[in-house]
Amino acid sequence: MATEVIREEQHYEERPHRRLVGLLARLLDLAFGLLYTLLVIRFLLVFFAARPGAGFYQLIYGATEPFYRPFEGLFATSSFNGWRLEWPLLVALVVYALVHGAIRGVLSLLGR
16 A cells, blocks of 8 residues: 555656656667667678678668768778678777767656
């Protein structure tokens, strides 16, 4: 019974902007999750030396190019026994994760 009263009081104290901030946070997570997925797929395609003429390769390449371009040429691509390690893609993933975390931090402050 006492917990029901506390829950009702918390419900009335809930700020209306929390719902909007929660929605924005979920949309942000979705967008960054999609970006991470596409960048990892591009990394794997390059790592396993996929054929650049393939349609899927071109689709992923085209979708990720605007996000990869700021990091292009930052470091040299390494090759080991036919495997290619594209370091700028890894740096891009780390930077975008940091940006994602920073924006989530700001949203959590706004949700208070």
